[in-house]
Amino acid sequence: MSRSLVGVVLIALALYLGVGVLLLVFQRSLIYFPQPRAIGGPDRQLMLPVTDEQIVVTVRPLASSRALIYFGGNAEDVSRSLPDFAEAFPDHALYLLHYRGFGDSTGKPAEEAIQHDALELFDKVHALHGEVAVVGRSLGSGVAIRLASQRPVARLVLVTPYNSVLELAQRQFPIYPLRWMLQDKYESWRYAPAITAPTLLIVAGHDEVIPRWSSEKLFAQFRSGVARREVISDAGHNDIGGRPEYLRLIRDAL
Template sequence: MARSLIGVILLGIALYLGLGVLLLVFQRSLIYFPQPRDEGGPERLLMLPVTDQRIAVTVRPLASAKALIYFGGNAEDVSRSLPDFAEAFPDHALYLLHYRGFGDSSGEPTEAAIQHDAQALFDKVHALHPDVALVGRSLGSGVAIRLASQRPAARLVLVTPYNSILELAQRQFPIYPVRWMLQDKYESWRYAPSITVPTLVIVAEHDEVIPRWSSEKLFARFRSGVARREVIPGAGHNDIGDRPEYLRLIRSGL
């Protein structure tokens, strides 16, 4: 009996350690799901002049003071948003970033690399358009809010945002020391208090990916009067972009 119990304990420890190793090694495969680019030819691409990789941006050039930079979700081909964005925002030049490994961008996506590319894109866009709005959806909300704390954005729109990916991972894997394991934490709550530009937070009523409490916690971190929150009734995480209110609300935040 004692040997059987010891065997069960050892097997449990082995399974725990084995799964922990898998989570540690393949953690970024659980965050990023690179997608190819479907929309637009070479004339719709801007290549950022970063030194280590080729970073692609789907664009709709426009001689305007206003520009919109869009950061998409972790499994999103941002080029597919170009037709709808072009129609909804006729007075904005459009820049939609393909994360490393997505679309025509080379390299591997990491939080640090994506943030570096976002800063490079903003600096290039801001040199051409003095009024730059940032829109981030899902994973991209963490990119956009951090960028807005570092660069002179004019407005900020966060769609289905999270308080922290670290916090979500801790709840999903409570038996592991996720804080010490996770490399890309995307702690949006750290940047919300320093945001001073008008901010719109768009929440899906029935978000099955990012719990609504996470979006609400982030919203509570903004200074009073800086951010407003809009909930799209009946929307889920993945179908929020199909709702008629979606682009109308983003437009109201610009």
């Protein structure tokens, strides 16, 4: 092998290893984009009783047997959904979780920590309200589906859902062994077969973030008769919440 070819190989190897190290070290910075809270004061906040961090939930308290828990996307301030949700679901108490590092919640976001907080929130809400529906959007669809496989969720709505974050990441970086590198895999397909709550998947027809095939693969994992899907044909990943069908579909599902 010529000296020049050896040099090219070494440079390529160095680049490969360098990018791999960056992916390994900064992987969560590529998944989570924490946002500050824009809406709601202390009277619109609930603190979760977790011991290691301060976890904040934006709420609309209501003396009702029905409640809705919402898990947002990876760059979403969930408090911004409060006004629309309050109008669309007047008979539901509302609980919108700020992930660790988002809003006024402390700590750093990570899959297992977020999932722990989701279970804590559900148990607290279920103790107050007999019927608890769960809505998860984008990243939050993975949080919601895993929760619904472990708790008695009354209704489940998954907005722009994915089959697996690991699968999506592997397609972005096919030359890296992400199965062993990625810490937060969000493998929703693992939990779909255990879901018994009536489930609605809302898919964006022009989703530029979550490919349609990923949502379809997830839909195929549910047992027959448990889930149905609706496609908002002219919606993209980030603007689906502004479509008139969006809240109507959720309201009908609940």
